[in-house]
Amino acid sequence: MNKTPAGPRFTKLTKSLAASVPFVGPETQERLRGRAFDARLGANESVFGPSAKVLGAIADASQHMWKYSDPESADLRDALGVHHGVAPENIVIGEGIDGLLGYLVRLLVEAGDTVVTSLGAYPTFNYHVTGYGGELITVPYRGDFEDPDALIAMANKAQPKLIYFANPDNPMGTVHSLNAVQKMIDEVPDGSLLILDEAYIECAPDGSSPAFDTDNPNVIRMRTFSKAYGMAGARVGYAIGHVDLIRAFDKVRNHFGIPKISQMAALAALNDQQYLSQVIAQINDAKRKITEIGAANGLTALTSATNFVTLDCGADGDYARRVVGALGELGVFVRMPFVPPHDRCIRVSAGTADDLALFAKVLPQALEMARV
Amino acid sequence: MNKTPAGPRFTKLTKSLAASVPFVGPETQERLRGRAFDARLGANESVFGPSAKVLGAIADASQHMWKYSDPESADLRDALGVHHGVAPENIVIGEGIDGLLGYLVRLLVEAGDTVVTSLGAYPTFNYHVTGYGGELITVPYRGDFEDPDALIAMANKAQPKLIYFANPDNPMGTVHSLNAVQKMIDEVPDGSLLILDEAYIECAPDGSSPAFDTDNPNVIRMRTFSKAYGMAGARVGYAIGHVDLIRAFDKVRNHFGIPKISQMAALAALNDQQYLSQVIAQINDAKRKITEIGAANGLTALTSATNFVTLDCGADGDYARRVVGALGELGVFVRMPFVPPHDRCIRVSAGTADDLALFAKVLPQALEMARV
Numbered sequence: 209m210n211k212t213p214a215g216p217r218f219t220k221l222t223k224s225l226a227a228s229v230p231f232v233g234p235e236t237q238e239r240l241r242g243r244a245f246d247a248r249l250g251a252n253e254s255v256f257g258p259s260a261k262v263l264g265a266i267a268d269a270s271q272h273m274w275k276y277s278d279p280e281s282a283d284l285r286d287a288l289g290v291h292h293g294v295a296p297e298n299i300v301i302g303e304g305i306d307g308l309l310g311y312l313v314r315l316l317v318e319a320g321d322t323v324v325t326s327l328g329a330y331p332t333f334n335y336h337v338t339g340y341g342g343e344l345i346t347v348p349y350r351g352d353f354e355d356p357d358a359l360i361a362m363a364n365k366a367q368p369k370l371i372y373f374a375n376p377d378n379p380m381g382t383v384h385s386l387n388a389v390q391k392m393i394d395e396v397p398d399g400s401l402l403i404l405d406e407a408y409i410e411c412a413p414d415g416s417s418p419a420f421d422t423d424n425p426n427v428i429r430m431r432t433f434s435k436a437y438g439m440a441g442a443r444v445g446y447a448i449g450h451v452d453l454i455r456a457f458d459k460v461r462n463h464f465g466i467p468k469i470s471q472m473a474a475l476a477a478l479n480d481q482q483y484l485s486q487v488i489a490q491i492n493d494a495k496r497k498i499t500e501i502g503a504a505n506g507l508t509a510l511t512s513a514t515n516f517v518t519l520d521c522g523a524d525g526d527y528a529r530r531v532v533g534a535l536g537e538l539g540v541f542v543r544m545p546f547v548p549p550h551d552r553c554i555r556v557s558a559g560t561a562d563d564l565a566l567f568a569k570v571l572p573q574a575l576e577m578a579r580v
Numbered sequence: 581m582n583k584t585p586a587g588p589r590f591t592k593l594t595k596s597l598a599a600s601v602p603f604v605g606p607e608t609q610e611r612l613r614g615r616a617f618d619a620r621l622g623a624n625e626s627v628f629g630p631s632a633k634v635l636g637a638i639a640d641a642s643q644h645m646w647k648y649s650d651p652e653s654a655d656l657r658d659a660l661g662v663h664h665g666v667a668p669e670n671i672v673i674g675e676g677i678d679g680l681l682g683y684l685v686r687l688l689v690e691a692g693d694t695v696v697t698s699l700g701a702y703p704t705f706n707y708h709v710t711g712y713g714g715e716l717i718t719v720p721y722r723g724d725f726e727d728p729d730a731l732i733a734m735a736n737k738a739q740p741k742l743i744y745f746a747n748p749d750n751p752m753g754t755v756h757s758l759n760a761v762q763k764m765i766d767e768v769p770d771g772s773l774l775i776l777d778e779a780y781i782e783c784a785p786d787g788s789s790p791a792f793d794t795d796n797p798n799v800i801r802m803r804t805f806s807k808a809y810g811m812a813g814a815r816v817g818y819a820i821g822h823v824d825l826i827r828a829f830d831k832v833r834n835h836f837g838i839p840k841i842s843q844m845a846a847l848a849a850l851n852d853q854q855y856l857s858q859v860i861a862q863i864n865d866a867k868r869k870i871t872e873i874g875a876a877n878g879l880t881a882l883t884s885a886t887n888f889v890t891l892d893c894g895a896d897g898d899y900a901r902r903v904v905g906a907l908g909e910l911g912v913f914v915r916m917p918f919v920p921p922h923d924r925c926i927r928v929s930a931g932t933a934d935d936l937a938l939f940a941k942v943l944p945q946a947l948e949m950a951r952v
Contacts, residue, residue: 222828
């Protein structure tokens, strides 16, 4: 009788985890449907792409790709430090904000620890918390806004290791004022760390983001080149915080993990702020257009401080899910919030004129199909 | 009196870790010395670079970098499956072998678990094991070779979660025969997982690598585009194993972590096997030249199955460290093994004709300086 090998012994924790991906990629959907989407408006990427200077930097960097990248990302951190008025020692570069969230959770969270976030906020953060055995405590949004007061109140009660707060918010696109955010920062209970996820901050109205205070050990800020900078595929995010916290990432990160091309592309993107302003204008135009298209079809747009518009479909989650499905069948990739009552909405990224012409054309048909 | 905030609460484990990097990058050394190295022969990169087709693929991919990359890396996994004669479900792509080792250790190792490796083997693996609270048990090399029999004997004794074995080996560059490796695979105690790190396998003599057997849950193979394929800066590694083990990576990995450009570059590299053969020939020429340069200076070269040559400096670790330092001062970046008795050696990557001309020129001077 042959012995069947039992295979590797997973930890109790990882044995309990689902082999799940927080987001199904559009490529996966395209493989399932057998053809590509005609408009890619579901992942809040920037269809306007990166600066031409970024493409030039990539061509230069490709000549050096045989080399391991600088594990300190020194050039990029120096430039970000100048840009934000903080020291390079207060900045860590990661494989997107996703990568940084993973490292941060690993540093702080173990089995039994609690973490506070909003019900319906960024699922990849939840993926990391669960992945390290943490317990998620959620507070509801207040209408279509994350609720800083409720998050702080819950933090005072639960004494969590981490509090997650995105400003502007995804998936609703709403933003809080600088004063509201500063008040939240000031009220973080000692022993908790506030993650202020500012992935979309470049798209927000001026004055939505408090000044950096790297003396404060109770907050870490996260930014990315994936959104307004148009470089989602490069995977470059960064965190700004107290030097002791930033240095701790060196205990756990994949030191050589940021590709050389990505580092040099991000540096070029940062150095072309004129292009960024131009893109923000294009994003704002596109958001106006999406709002109009929605209105023409009886859908109300939420005011957006991001590079997408959340459209209220005016019914329940099942209806909105059918709208998303129908749009997909008609060649337009969009996504939607995960939980009620936000799942009455669909989420449409700022697109090119062609993208939005197609969206305008097929939306009436999609709504018709969804009505069943 | 102001309250000084205590800051975030790290886990007991991460509090105990050092904020260390397994390897100091040459860029860090260059910043310290105030000028660039003239020859970069210390990180076993491929100075010959990637195929011209890779550069073309990067230019194409850069047009799409505004998109998140395919989290399944489906095109690359399909192509690798065909190349190696395994199913895509048996392959996971990671941020270099470093990234995959981190995920694998996380899946299996928690506080108190043991892991077996060789004393002086890959330090980044050790970094991950320590980082997840595992306990490293080391066995000595047998001469300049890792010792499969000793590794298996220790595994039978310690019943570790993981056994690490590199073939060919780094830092010594030696290789075991297919038969020796197959015997080791067959003898892995049930409940232990053998990591067969084949980062340098493309440089090894034909027949150094056993056939893939994805029915075997007790072994996982790791490969990379960082060495012979000349793409260290792209950070693409892959692992091949049993479908249950490969699927488990989906529980913990950074799903969107492999940049679009890196995926497409790796695909182009894989599809240009003719270029790979050409590079292997160049590597072999360079290794011959390094051997000759060593011999002309009284240093004995170990037979190498990798893209570097380990040169025995004939004295102790302090002497070899002085040689490495002197070469650095003279503009040549090399590294050396970490532990005795291997630290009698220095490790020189296959270089261009210019690199090796400089190495030949400055080596006598460096040896002179090291003699003190």
